[in-house]
Amino acid sequence: MKYIIILGDGMADEPIEELGGKTPLEYAVTPTMDELAKKSEIGLCHTIPEGMKPGSDTANLSVLGYNPRQYYTGRSPLEALSIGVDMKPTDIALRCNIVTLSDDNLPYEEKTILDHSSSEISTEDAAVLLEAVRQELENDTYKYYVGTSYRHLTIWDKGEVVELIPPHDILGRVIGTYLPQDEYLKDMMKKSYDILNNHPLNIERAKKGLNKANSIWFWGAGTRPALKAFEEKFHKKGAMISAVDLLKGIAVGAKMEVVEVEGADGTLHTNYVGKAMAGVKEILEKNCDFVYIHIEAPDEMGHQGSIPNKIKAIEYLDNKVIKIVKEQMDLSKVPYRMLIMPDHPTPIYCRTHTSDPVPYMLYDSTKELNHSWNYNEAEARLSGNTVNHGYEIINKLFEV
Structure with a gap:
């Protein structure tokens, strides 16, 4: 059988x-x-x-x-296994989506989340954008890894499992009250918008009628699974x-x-x-x-x-x-x-x-x-x- x-x-x-x-x-x-x-x-x-x-x-x-x-033990650690990231016992994995926030002159906290998948962005486009984020934000504590389409990974060395909101749960809402309490995570998300919103690839995507992939979004924190x-x-x-x-x-x-x-x-x-x-x-x-x-x-x-x-x-x-x-x-x-x-x-x-x-x-x-x-x-x-x-x-x- x-x-x-x-x-x-x-x-x-x-x-x-x-x-x-x-x-x-x-x-x-x-x-x-x-x-x-x-x-x-x-x-x-x-x-x-x-x-x-x-x-x-x-x-x-x-x-x-x-x-x-x-x-x-969390969603992101399971994705880390797929990507091939060998997590240390002290590592925390975070899902790092590339999402679409409203392209307006409002402060980051007052923007609206429009699309959790950035028009189902291709892995190839997402890799280019995540590399731009990685060059600016990666350090010894936070490492970025490319996954598939809009779904990517951040490893937080000696981190903690913090409460984070999945982006697909708040589509169409103003993001301020859903941002991480951890100030450094929040700051990386805000900086990612500055890096990505006017990235040449996003300008081209907008011309094609696609949603800009203009911010990272952390969620799904967890420890190494067994x-x-x-x-x-x-x-x-x-x-x-x-x-x-x-x-x-x-x-x-x-x-x-x-x-x-x-x-x-x-x-x-x-x-x-x-x-x-x-x-x-x-x-x-x-x-x-x-x-x-x-x-x-x-x-x-x-x-x-x-x-x-x-x-x-x-x-x-x-x-x-x-x-x-x-x-x-x-x-x-x-x-x-x-x-x-x-x-x-x-x-x-x-x-x-x-x-x-x-x-x-x-x-x-x-x-x-x-x-x-x-x-x-x-x-x-x-x-x-x-x-x-x-x-x-x-x-x-x-x-x-």
Whole structure:
């Protein structure tokens, strides 16, 4: 038996008036998921432990079978593992987003945060801008490292885990009350605006109609993580396919194989087919027992507040990932179990993560089930199936 998780990041949502009271998942045209739902167990899964913040870090740890209360030490340290930064026990990792603040004559504290991803900036452009910041601000205490797209890393030597606000939680708001209490961190953010706002690359981006990537934003502080190896924990060889450093970092920490896919960038236009085929290859050709295929686009479209693009991301997931994985696995005649779910909701109305339970769908190619279910939030709720601890969902997949 082979095992597959296909995770649509932030795919779950709330009913939307413009969609006739349907969620994007209900509204989207998803023939493959519709077909699978008739042959699958569906239900709700609580991926976020009560009292913990609803991040992709805690949620994906849960889905992978790691209790966040036991294993979570912060988001940025997981990304440090992916980038290859060897953290000292005294290091603090900080997520260093490159964001878009309003380009006006107001003081820094009175500016508004417009876009947490700077028009989904390319890694190449972001690297140029982060290098400009690094040249001006890096010292023996603070080191800057390039990640992917808008997601980068700062290591604070002998730092402390301070309370910091994720930029995607405050889109459209004046930033003053959300800035770090630590004066040096705040000062670096302010100076970064002076470095970046009129950088030649940002002038060119503005001419193209793209948002300026004009400030760094610190968040997600944490200490060096220590995850138990996935194969030791579950006795299965696993592989991770994701464009996002956070997911790659979890995989590195869990000693899973990290599979790089050309053109996979975490955006709406990522290489969906390439990721699907890479997952199939790991299962059928490289003797992996388990593969985790992570698709970031629904979450990004939720943060952007784009109803059409969130629907499109879900439809791409259905047609370019789930359909291909199912077709290839069925052709191989290899028995498999496949779990399809989000990690958390990213509702359009608030443009950030919530802690509500998410719908899951568990398919077994060896079982003949015949239901009338469709896969969406409402019907998952009606099913009566509930996984109260997200880190136990993988036990259902593995039939433990």
